[in-house]
């Protein structure tokens with residue numbers, strides 16, 4: 465059912481109100497068109513680790529999402545750091561041109577999940593059950609749940625003019641995002657699929673990309689209303705600096721464990737503070753540890 469509601473995961477808008485269900489029949493999971501849509505997403509994810517579904521959001525809803533995001537973008541937590549593609553330090557003695565030693569600026573803002581009005585459109589998109597099921601099917605999970613972390617559950621990534629999101633591999637397995645705001649120039653999502661694997665960091669090839677090699681590089685522009693599914697753990701990627709304006713994307717987080725949330729120290733590192741739920745999680749984890757013989 466498309467509009468099932470529950471206490472803390474309310475969705476004010478139905479699937480057909482939010483998404484272009486004529487093109488993307490999210491609410492007709494038994495139809496051949498739905499099957500074709502899932503297959504197409506799986507194809508993109510298999511060949512390129514990426515699937516882009518253009519104009520997924522209905523225009524009126526998109527306008528409301530953009531307005532919500534724009535108002536909240538003033539409250540975004542701004543990050544400015546020089547990071548290598550792995551978000552780590554370089555071990556002593558690492559050559560200067562080695563990827564571990566290549567630190568580039570990452571400058572962007574993130575709107576915290578608790579800022580979104582629970583009766584707003586962005587929260588409804590995030591809590592939509594049909595979207596969650598589709599994402600799980602496309603990415604090959606039996607079931608996914610919306611992330612309950614109060615801050616990291618859903619975020620707007622705000623990239624002001626000139627702010628690059630430098631080359632990196634994600635720590636999470638996959639990302640689900642919607643384009644909200646885009647500039648004509650810059651703001652490109654560039655990626656090189658399968659550059660590393662579980663057993664091979666493939667530093668030589670990573671270094672070549674960092675040095676400007678564009679041989680296997682793919683580039684896409686996430687336009688307002690587009691949906692993107694992306695496996696970023698093995699795919700080096702970046703967002704180039706937008707020119708002549710700001711870029712904004714909406715990031716939705718889904719998890720396999722419904723009760724999973726982050727710890728207080730990690731929340732403080734990312735957001736500058738922690739929520740009572742993060743401290744409760746610390747206690748829960750400490751309790752679990754003391755029970756282990």
Ligand SMILES: O=C(O)CCC(=O)C(=O)O
Pocket residue numbers: 621629634641653686701702703713715
């Ligand atoms: O804004 C985006 O499209 C994604 C940015 C990104 O790579 C990330 O959040 O890890």
Ligand SMILES: [Fe+2]
Pocket residue numbers: 632633634696701
């Ligand atoms: Fe990323």
